[in-house]
Amino acid sequence: MANKLVKELTKGVVKENPTLVMLLGMCPTLAVTTQALNGIVMGLATTFVLLGSNIVVSALRKVIPDKVRIPAFIVIIASFVTVIGFLLEGFAPSLYDSLGIYLTLITVNCIIFGRAEMFASKNNVLYSACDAIGMGIGFTLALFIMGSVREILGSGKWLDMEIPVISDNPMLLFIMPAGGFFTLGVIIAMVNKFANRKPPQEIECGNCENCTNCAKSGECDKEKEENK
Amino acid sequence: MKTLGIILLSAMLTDNFVLSKFMGICPFLGVSKKLDSATGMGIAVTFVMICATIVTYPIHHGILVPNGLEYFDTVVFILVIALFVQLVETALKKLVPSLYKSLGVYLPLITTNCAVLGVTVLNIDNNYTFLQSIVNALGGGLGFMLALVIFSGVRKKLEYADIPETFKGVPATLIAASIVSVSFMGFSGLFN
Numbered sequence: 001m002a003n004k005l006v007k008e009l010t011k012g013v014v015k016e017n018p019t020l021v022m023l024l025g026m027c028p029t030l031a032v033t034t035q036a037l038n039g040i041v042m043g044l045a046t047t048f049v050l051l052g053s054n055i056v057v058s059a060l061r062k063v064i065p066d067k068v069r070i071p072a073f074i075v076i077i078a079s080f081v082t083v084i085g086f087l088l089e090g091f092a093p094s095l096y097d098s099l100g101i102y103l104t105l106i107t108v109n110c111i112i113f114g115r116a117e118m119f120a121s122k123n124n125v126l127y128s129a130c131d132a133i134g135m136g137i138g139f140t141l142a143l144f145i146m147g148s149v150r151e152i153l154g155s156g157k158w159l160d161m162e163i164p165v166i167s168d169n170p171m172l173l174f175i176m177p178a179g180g181f182f183t184l185g186v187i188i189a190m191v192n193k194f195a196n197r198k199p200p201q202e203i204e205c206g207n208c209e210n211c212t213n214c215a216k217s218g219e220c221d222k223e224k225e226e227n228k
Numbered sequence: 229m230k231t232l233g234i235i236l237l238s239a240m241l242t243d244n245f246v247l248s249k250f251m252g253i254c255p256f257l258g259v260s261k262k263l264d265s266a267t268g269m270g271i272a273v274t275f276v277m278i279c280a281t282i283v284t285y286p287i288h289h290g291i292l293v294p295n296g297l298e299y300f301d302t303v304v305f306i307l308v309i310a311l312f313v314q315l316v317e318t319a320l321k322k323l324v325p326s327l328y329k330s331l332g333v334y335l336p337l338i339t340t341n342c343a344v345l346g347v348t349v350l351n352i353d354n355n356y357t358f359l360q361s362i363v364n365a366l367g368g369g370l371g372f373m374l375a376l377v378i379f380s381g382v383r384k385k386l387e388y389a390d391i392p393e394t395f396k397g398v399p400a401t402l403i404a405a406s407i408v409s410v411s412f413m414g415f416s417g418l419f420n
Contacts, residue, residue, distance in 0.1 A: 023398060026257065027342050031250035070339075071310055078303040086299070104302050104349050108342045110254060177248045178409040185395070185402030193394045 008127050012134030018111045019142035020191045025111040029143060030180040031102050036159055039147030041095050043140025045084050045103065050112050050139075051132040052080040057120040058128035064121075073116045074107070081107045111139060142187075149183050150174045232363045234419050235356075239367030241415040245343045246375040247408060252343035256376060257401060266380040270373025274366065276338050277347050279316070280309050281365040284348040285358055305348050310339045343372055379408055 018024045025046070032042045056076050057064075064072045085103055088096040096103065106112070115135055120128040152158050154174030156167025173179045245251045252273070259269045284305050292298055317335045320328040338344055347368045351361035382404050391400045 023257075026253040027250050030253060071307065074306050074310055074339075075303060078306050082299055082302055085302075101346060101349055101353065105251070105342045105346055107302055107306050108339075108345050173410075176409075176413065177250065178406045178413065180250065181402045181406035181409055185399040185406065188402070189394045189399035192399075 004127065005130050008130040009134045012131065012136070012138040013141065014138070016135075017138040017142060017191075018114075018135050019139055020188055022114075023188075024114055025109045025139060026184075027105065028102050028109060029146060030177070030184060032099055033143055033146040033150055033180065033183075034154065034175045035098075035151045036144055036147035038095075038098055039143035040140060041088075041092075042099060042102065043136070043143040045088065045099070046106055046109060046111070046139055047133070047136025048084050049077060049080040049106050049109075050115060050136050051129060052083075053077045053112055053116055054120040054128040054132035055125055057116045058123060058125045061121045069117075069121065073113065077112055077116070078107045111135060145187060146180075146183055149187070150179055154179060232360065235360055235363050236367040238419055239364050240371035240374065241412065242418055244371045244375055244412055245346065245368050246372055247405075247412045249346070251346040252341050252372060255341060256379065256405070257398070260376050260379045261383055263377065263380045263384075266376040267373065270369070270376050272335055273338060273341065273343060273372050274369025276309075276313060276316070276335070277344055277365040277369040277372075278362060280305075280312060280344055280348050281351055281361050283308055283312055285351060285361050288352055301349065301352065302345075306339075306345055309344055309348070313339050343368065375408070375412075379405065382408060 012018060016022060019026070019029050028042055028046070033039045053073070053076050057073060060072075060076075081104065084106070085096070088099070088103065115131060119131045123131070148158060152163055152166060153171050154176075155172075156163050156170040171179075174183065239245075243249060246253065246256045255269055255273075260266050287304060287308065288298070288301060292300055292304065313335055317328075320335075347365050351364055354364075356364060383401065386400060386404055389400075395403070
């Protein structure tokens, strides 16, 4: 059992990293990572929501009827988002302002939906909590890396420390939206290079069970039909 | 007070939902491979955005604000959107089967498209009037469609490009998106 716990905890960090390997939750990854600090805060806020929703969904998995599970998951997730919104607004108003609307949009982050649907609704509370923490750390790590690269190159600073040389002539492009796409593309390529495997060709359907609420589900049905 | 035209164009071009606000990235990367699916998704999103605005705006100003329940926005909005998408899907299936065939597959996945929740929340945050909100939703939707359609063209070219092994697939797509985003930066400063 201890083995399984460790496995659930660690799989999200590297092997099944939600952002860099499974390509989920792209919107916040690109949007808030103009600074490393924002990335960390967004990652932790998402981890909080993920932990809460995984625990509640898992605890209620036998009570929620299958047909209304998606609205039920939505309400659970949105409630935790409201809670973290209040906490941040109260204790760290400046961070709350810099995350802005993206804090609300944690509600529709596919990582949280995906874990509720794929993991928490099938496993017990303890495993689901471990899964949430692992995935949350993986997501935070990815956001932190993204944020660091963009902040160092784009504004010549890192966590409020001036970086010599670069800070004289920062490449502004990196803190603009275009730089976000570029940095993420390069980081995903690097991860695949070092892991020695081919990069994902596109957001795949094959082995994904998250069809009902994934951006590709319409396409997925078509692909499955074509394959038949 | 911004005029409606400026709201429409800035939601479409300068503040494009996909390329400068990063909302709806998943469908942008997932559904933009073919032109017809990009158009279908774009129309479906535009439609749902406008309808979601028409539904959520009165709820916020008519029910939540008078009762001091603004903090329920997120929960209520997402539920309303989910409910509404379901409703539209059922209605289309019964009433206009031909339209359902072309748009139907895109509807269920719109629930978790952050652009739709995003536009309803932005309308409230920006203190838009009802009319301005609808125009903003229309502009956002059209901008979303524009980005998807343009990008589906770019991706078609990308398939024939000679890309290093490590970058093939998603990394190359993202870098192409970055270049499209740079071109949209050209619109910035269009309105002041």
